[in-house]
Amino acid sequence: MNGDWTMTSVHSTAENRLSSRAPQRNLQAWIASPWVWFLTRKLGTLLLSFMFLVVVTFSIVLLIPGDAARAAAGPDASLEVVEATRQTLGLNDPVWARFLTYVGDIFSGTLGTSFRVGTVSEQIAVRAPYTLLVAGSAIAITLVLAFLLGVGVTALTRDGRRAWLAQAFSWVTAIVDAIPVYVRGTLLIILFALTLGVLPAGGAQQPSSFILPIVALAIGPVCSLSRIVRREAESALQANYIRTTEGWRLNSRIVYLKYLLPNVVTAALTLSGLMLSGMIGGALVMEQVFSWPGLGTSVVNAILTRDYPVIQGTILVLGMVAVVINILIDVALAFVDPRHLHSRSDV
Amino acid sequence: MIHSATRASRSRLAAVAVSSALVLTGCLGTPDTDSDTVRARFSADPQSFDPAQLVGSDDYYASRMLFDTLLRYDDDGEIVGGLAEDWDFDALGGTVELAEGATCADGTPLDASVVADSLNRFASPDTASGSKILVFGNGDVTARATGSHSVDIRLSEPFSELDAGLTMVASGIVCPAGLEDTEGLSSGNVPEAFSGPFTLTTATSGVEYVMELRSDYDMWPDFVSSLDGRPPERMSFSVGDDVATNANEVLGGSLDLAGVSPTDTERFPEVALVYIGEQYIVFNQHKTSPFQDEELRRAVARTLSREAYNEVTYAGRSEVEFTMGDSGMQCANSDEDLVEEYDRGAVQAEGLLDGVEMVYSASNSFGPNGIGAEYVYQELSDAGAHVDYQIVDNSTWASLVLGPDAPSWDITLFGTVNQTNTLWTGVSRIMGTPIEDGGRSMSRADNPEGERLAEEVMLATDPDEKCEIYQDLQENFLDRVDVVPLTASVEVFALADGIQYEPPNSRMDYTAVRVEE
Numbered sequence: 001m002n003g004d005w006t007m008t009s010v011h012s013t014a015e016n017r018l019s020s021r022a023p024q025r026n027l028q029a030w031i032a033s034p035w036v037w038f039l040t041r042k043l044g045t046l047l048l049s050f051m052f053l054v055v056v057t058f059s060i061v062l063l064i065p066g067d068a069a070r071a072a073a074g075p076d077a078s079l080e081v082v083e084a085t086r087q088t089l090g091l092n093d094p095v096w097a098r099f100l101t102y103v104g105d106i107f108s109g110t111l112g113t114s115f116r117v118g119t120v121s122e123q124i125a126v127r128a129p130y131t132l133l134v135a136g137s138a139i140a141i142t143l144v145l146a147f148l149l150g151v152g153v154t155a156l157t158r159d160g161r162r163a164w165l166a167q168a169f170s171w172v173t174a175i176v177d178a179i180p181v182y183v184r185g186t187l188l189i190i191l192f193a194l195t196l197g198v199l200p201a202g203g204a205q206q207p208s209s210f211i212l213p214i215v216a217l218a219i220g221p222v223c224s225l226s227r228i229v230r231r232e233a234e235s236a237l238q239a240n241y242i243r244t245t246e247g248w249r250l251n252s253r254i255v256y257l258k259y260l261l262p263n264v265v266t267a268a269l270t271l272s273g274l275m276l277s278g279m280i281g282g283a284l285v286m287e288q289v290f291s292w293p294g295l296g297t298s299v300v301n302a303i304l305t306r307d308y309p310v311i312q313g314t315i316l317v318l319g320m321v322a323v324v325i326n327i328l329i330d331v332a333l334a335f336v337d338p339r340h341l342h343s344r345s346d347v
Numbered sequence: 348m349i350h351s352a353t354r355a356s357r358s359r360l361a362a363v364a365v366s367s368a369l370v371l372t373g374c375l376g377t378p379d380t381d382s383d384t385v386r387a388r389f390s391a392d393p394q395s396f397d398p399a400q401l402v403g404s405d406d407y408y409a410s411r412m413l414f415d416t417l418l419r420y421d422d423d424g425e426i427v428g429g430l431a432e433d434w435d436f437d438a439l440g441g442t443v444e445l446a447e448g449a450t451c452a453d454g455t456p457l458d459a460s461v462v463a464d465s466l467n468r469f470a471s472p473d474t475a476s477g478s479k480i481l482v483f484g485n486g487d488v489t490a491r492a493t494g495s496h497s498v499d500i501r502l503s504e505p506f507s508e509l510d511a512g513l514t515m516v517a518s519g520i521v522c523p524a525g526l527e528d529t530e531g532l533s534s535g536n537v538p539e540a541f542s543g544p545f546t547l548t549t550a551t552s553g554v555e556y557v558m559e560l561r562s563d564y565d566m567w568p569d570f571v572s573s574l575d576g577r578p579p580e581r582m583s584f585s586v587g588d589d590v591a592t593n594a595n596e597v598l599g600g601s602l603d604l605a606g607v608s609p610t611d612t613e614r615f616p617e618v619a620l621v622y623i624g625e626q627y628i629v630f631n632q633h634k635t636s637p638f639q640d641e642e643l644r645r646a647v648a649r650t651l652s653r654e655a656y657n658e659v660t661y662a663g664r665s666e667v668e669f670t671m672g673d674s675g676m677q678c679a680n681s682d683e684d685l686v687e688e689y690d691r692g693a694v695q696a697e698g699l700l701d702g703v704e705m706v707y708s709a710s711n712s713f714g715p716n717g718i719g720a721e722y723v724y725q726e727l728s729d730a731g732a733h734v735d736y737q738i739v740d741n742s743t744w745a746s747l748v749l750g751p752d753a754p755s756w757d758i759t760l761f762g763t764v765n766q767t768n769t770l771w772t773g774v775s776r777i778m779g780t781p782i783e784d785g786g787r788s789m790s791r792a793d794n795p796e797g798e799r800l801a802e803e804v805m806l807a808t809d810p811d812e813k814c815e816i817y818q819d820l821q822e823n824f825l826d827r828v829d830v831v832p833l834t835a836s837v838e839v840f841a842l843a844d845g846i847q848y849e850p851p852n853s854r855m856d857y858t859a860v861r862v863e864e
Contacts, residue, residue, distance in 0.1 A: 021349075067746035074402035075764070078785055079475030084475055116394045117534045117552070126753050150575075187506050199794040201595035203585045203602070204554060205386070215737040242453065291388070291587025291596070301391055301553075301588075305403075306742050 033244050038334055040208040040328050053319040060315070061308040062095070068306035072115045084165030089115055102312065111316070120313035123298060128317070129293030130204060135283040137210070138218035139276050139325075145222045145273075150229025151256060151264065158237060169230070173223035178190045185216040185289035202291040213290045217282055221275050228271055232264040239263075266337045273329035277322035284318075350852045363473040372850060383580035383859055385846060386792060387604040388596075388720065390588040392552050396535035399476040404623065404764060404855070407516050412545040412558050412582070412857050415520025417443055417462070418510055420768055420852040421570040424675045426471070426510050429568060430520060434513075437808045441514075445496040449566050451522035452546050453539035459492035465520045466490035466500065468687075476608045477515030480787065481767050482510065484805070502643075505805045507813055511677075511769045513705035519543070544858050545582065556584040558857075576847045576861030594841060600661035603843040604860065608715060609662040615843040620634040620664065623854040625671050625773055627724065628831035632792045635754040637703055644828035647758065648687035650722060655689075657834045659722045660714035670821050671763075671773030673835045675852065677810075678770055678817035685825040686832060694730045701731035708737045708756040710744035719833075720760050723803050751783040753791060761789075768854060770817055777829045790829055797823045859860035 032037060069086035070077070077085070090101065105112040112118035113283055149169075158164040159269035179187070191214060193201035200209045218250040236242060237260065245255045283294030291297070295314050389405040428434075433444040449457035470479050472486035479488075482778050484506025493499045502509070512518065525532040525540025532540050535547045544567070545558035561582050585602075587593065592615060593605035612618045627650065630638035638644050653667040670680035694700060707727065713719030717738050718729045724736045737756075739747070748759045765772045773802040778794070778801040780786025800820040807813035824830060837854070842848055847861040 017373055065746075066743035067750060068742075069744040070746045070749060072402070073475075074477040074748060076481060076787075077475075078480065078787070079751055079782060083476045117391070126554065130554075164498055180702045189599075190597050193595060193601075197599060200601035201599040202587065202589075203388075203596060205585060206601070209601075233622060258507070288589055289592065291585065291589055291592045293555075293586060297587070298553055304740060304742060305391070305394070 011111060026296055034338070035334075038341045039331075042330060046323060046327060049052055049323040051322060053316050053323075054103065054106065055310040057316045057319070064303065064306065064308075064311075066306055068308055069113060070258065073305040082201070095200065105309070106313075106316070111313035114310050116305070116308045116310075117212055120309050123310060123318055124314060127295050127298045127314075129294065130292060131280075131283050131287070132321075134213050134217060134294065135280055135294065137214045138283070141214065141218040142221040142225055142276070142279070143272065145218075145263070146225035147229055147268070149222070149226035150268075151233050151261065153226070154233035154237065155207055155231050155252075155256060170227075173227050177219070177220050177223040177227070181216060181220060181285050182289050185212070185218060188212045188216050190290075201291075204293050207288075213286050213292055216289070217279060217286050220282075221272075221279055225272055226266060227270045229264055231259060232267045236260050236263045262336055262343060266333060266340075267308070269329055269333050269336070273326045277325050277330070278319060280325075304309050336339070351766075353382055367711050373614045375728055379489075383862075385579040385582045385603045385862060386601070387558065387582060387584050387857065387860075388593055388602060388604065388606070389584045389586050390786065391554065392586055393789070395533045396547065397479070397525075397529060397533040398517050398521060400533060401476050401478065401517055406856060407764075407766060408855055409547075409558075409584075411516045411543070411855070413541045413543045413547060414516060414521065415449070415457075415566060416514055416516060416519050417445075419566065419568055420854060422513055422851045422854045424677065424768075425569075425669060426514060427568060427570070430462070430513070430566065430581075431513075434502075434510065434560055436509050437539065438502075438507050438806045439718040440500040440502045441616055442493065443498045443500065445498065446566065447496070448678075450563065451524070451539060452541040452561055453522070454563070455539070457520060457522070457523055457542055458495050458629075459498045461523060462520055463499050464523065464526060465493045466498070466518065468521070468526055469518055476496065476517060477768070478515060481772060482512035482515050486511075488812045504800075507805050507807050508655050508767065508769050508771045512766045512769075513613070514768070515766045516765065541688040544578070546852065553586050554632070555586075557574060558582045558584075570851060571730060571859055572845065573606035574606045574859060574861050576863045578858070579860060579862050582857060582860070597841045597843055598702075600843070603846045604848060606838050607756060608843045609664045609839050610715070612630070612662075612664065612841070613841055616844075617846075619840040619842060619848045619850055620853060621838045621840060622666075622673055622675075622765075623836040623838055623855070624754075625668060625673065626719070626760065626762045626836050627668070627773070628673060628833065629748075629759050629761045629777065629790055630829065631748075631753065631757050631759070632790055632829075633753040636757045637705055638757055641827060642702070643703060644831075645687060645840060646694050646730070647727065648831040649689060649694045649834070650700065650726045651831055652689035652692040652726075653686075653833050660719035661834065661837060664839065665837045668772065668832040670825065670832055671830060672770045673853075676768060676770060678814035680685070680707045680821040680825070685822060691726055697863075698731060700727065701734055703731075704733045704735070705757040706735045706737065706755070707758050708744060708747050709760045710741045710743045711738050711761070713760055713762060723760055736784055748789055752780070753783055759789075764836075768852065771804075772802045773801075773830075774804075774820065774824075777824060779819075792824075792827070792829050794823070794827060794829065797827070 005284060046344045051136055069082050069091055073082045073085040101205055109121060113119050155171045156162050191198040199212055249308055287294045287296035299314045380427055390403050391403055392839060393406045393409040394402050398414050401407050401410055416429045418426050421431040430449050431443045431444055432446040435441045467475055467490050469476055469836045470483055483502055484504055486502050489501045491499045520542045522542055524542050525537050528537050531537040535550045538546050544564040545560055548559045549555055549557035560578055588608055589606045596602035597605055602864045609864040630644050657663055657665050657667055669683055669686050672679040697761030709720030711717030720738050724734055727734050735812050748756055763772050770832055775787045777790040777792060779788050780795055781788045781791045799818055800823055803816045807816055845863045849859055850856055851859055
């Protein structure tokens with residue numbers, strides 16, 4: 001009994017010692033995990049980008065010619081009124097004081113007060129959904145359609161079959177991709193709004209107003225990304241691991257989805273990061289064509305009226321969205337192919 | 348056979364599914380319409396709904412719907428009553444008798460004290476309204492209720508354009524609730540502040556502004572109430588400055604009324620022409636400028652063709668002007684002989700502008716991509732001048748030519764937004780105190796005779812006498828070539844079927860939009 005007790009006691013002491021070391025080991029294992037360093041690097045990238053954007057967005061308004069106070073006071077205002085407006089807007093403050101105010105406004109969450117009405121964050125809150133919905137939908141459509149088209153055409157044209165399809169795919173995607181977004185938008189307006197009369201030519205008052213801007217924005221990247229996917233898929237089909245699956249006579253669906261797609265995704269995603277953040281820029285151009293009430297038209301109007309806080313805040317937010325998209329793409333890449341966890345190209 | 352039948356069946360199924368989805372999501376069919384709502388477009392967000400703080404043209408258009416003025420222009424260019432039914436002014440002010448029955452949107456009677464409070468606040472130096480000088484002139488202003496419906500307005504300096512000034516929407520009457528909350532007034536959040544026929548019910552920056560017709564409003568001026576059709580129950584304004592998109596949307600049915608390019612008018616069965624102001628060349632006669640020399644100014648005038656300018660800037664749809672106002676403006680000169688005749692060939696042959704160095708500053712807002720400014724540059728260059736051509740956006744241009752740095756430009760293409768529809772709006776830019784000394788004059792001309800005539804105009808009370816002096820004044824500055832008149836500034840509005848719009852006196856006023864019965 002006593003011996004049993006002793007044995008049990010010794011055993012439980014050892015267990016306790018082991019269990020007390022377990023969190024330590026887990027912590028060490030966690031710290032040693034490549035994901036920790038990867039995510040830390042990404043966080044560092046995010047912070048550096050943020051600081052860079054804060055400085056850049058503050059500096060660019062200093063380079064804009066013209067007098068913001070005159071623009072705010074109007075052409076009929078006397079110099080006295082213009083000067084009073086300048087004082088009210090804080091434009092007489094030294095640059096360093098204005099920078100501190102800007103940084104303070106960012107951390108207060110308001111992003112500053114518009115020279116017209118309300119805070120910048122309020123304006124962005126109204127406008128951002130329009131831009132993000134269009135850009136986000138276009139990004140989703142691009143990713144899905146580009147992979148479907150790229151892999152699908154590769155499968156259908158494999159080993160020289162359906163040469164006409166390969167040719168048609170190459171020509172159509174090259175031509176459509178070469179058309180600038182504003183021309184694509186105009187062509188869509190001519191076809192669907194003016195000729196067929198089934199969709200509105202612009203504005204955002206109706207649910208159907210969203211269709212043409214999204215299509216105009218997505219159709220180019222769909223073409224370019226699907227061409228990349230096809231090229232990657234063709235190369236992958238020549239690889240030994242695919243030949244091996246054929247030797248095993250695996251179902252072609254399994255071959256394409258389980259073995260081919262992940263390898264294609266890696267390369268294509270790398271390029272799509274650049275493409276997708278470029279799509280945000282495309283959205284801004286598209287907004288002009290469709291009179292879309294997003295952040296692009298907001299920035300353009302703010303530049304024309306010299307509304308410095310809106311220019312700064314909106315470009316800062318758009319820049320951070322582009323940075324975040326690229327980081328998310330990197331995370332997705334690392335998830336699909338862990339070799340990317342050790343890439344130091346982003347440091 | 349079975350295989351192809353199955354494939355055909357699948358195709359049909361797919362087509363039906365896609366069509367159903369499109370119909371269900373509202374993608375097919377004509378765009379939504381609502382006969383009680385007229386869908387129009389602002390070119391930019393109104394920056395303020397406070398009439399005293401209007402800056403951009405859309406600010407004026409929006410406030411005209413929300414705030415009534417004491418006086419108005421009718422469709423013949425005559426000043427008629429708005430909230431006032433009678434008025435009697437001399438050069439230093441006068442009395443206004445208000446019409447019975449006018450109310451604010453919250454039912455508050457628009458009596459003399461409400462009107463006086465609103466005018467005093469507009470004219471106060473604390474309000475710092477840029478429009479005050481155009482409504483009341485340079486001096487101090489006092490408005491006082493002398494009865495329940497009588498207001499006495501006193502000016503410390505003579506200003507004979509007071510009646511025209513009080514047509515300006517900047518002087519629109521703000522009801523007491525708006526004066527108590529000027530911040531809310533500016534953002535349009537005080538519906539009780541409105542005195543006009545519409546109230547602002549939705550204001551979403553960049554997206555939509557909705558104005559609803561007041562059911563209790565009964566102050567339509569005679570000329571407006573006699574327009575065909577009925578006022579829309581609601582006007583919904585989206586925001587966008589692309590005239591090509593506007594044209595497409597009117598044709599596509601998603602807009603009822605929008606500004607389009609003058610070159611686009613043939614695509615529409617109905618368009619309305621709206622006069623915004625005037626366009627002319629102004630010379631800076633500062634001591635550093637070559638245009639202190641009258642003969643050089645005259646040579647420039649001979650290099651510019653009004654007709655050609657109208658053609659390139661407005662596809663010939665605007666009106667050629669012979670003074671700083673259009674032919675419908677009170678007292679405007681219509682004598683073509685007072686302006687220089689176009690003869691650039693002779694100027695070139697005589698070498699009048701050969702090697703003359705000048706800084707030409709212009710905004711890119713004149714015509715598509717600033718082609719109006721480009722035309723002037725080409726003519727000057729072809730005549731042999733050495734032109735330092737600075738074409739910039741409107742804000743940069745305004746900062747330069749309306750700023751205190753007098754020697755920074757020599758010649759500019761100027762466009763007024765003539766809200767009072769008077770010659771004085773333009774004249775005050777070339778007469779009186781220079782900008783850098785607190786006035787409005789950008790020409791800095793040494794013109795004692797013109798100054799004397801300008802003072803006389805401000806003292807004239809009889810309309811005929813005023814026009815006689817104005818004619819002398821126009822002869823003075825046109826003979827000296829202080830300005831080179833070109834054309835009226837116009838905007839062309841395309842109308843959808845079923846929409847009537849006859850802008851009174853060709854001036855922008857959305858309260859004159861009508862829906863056909």
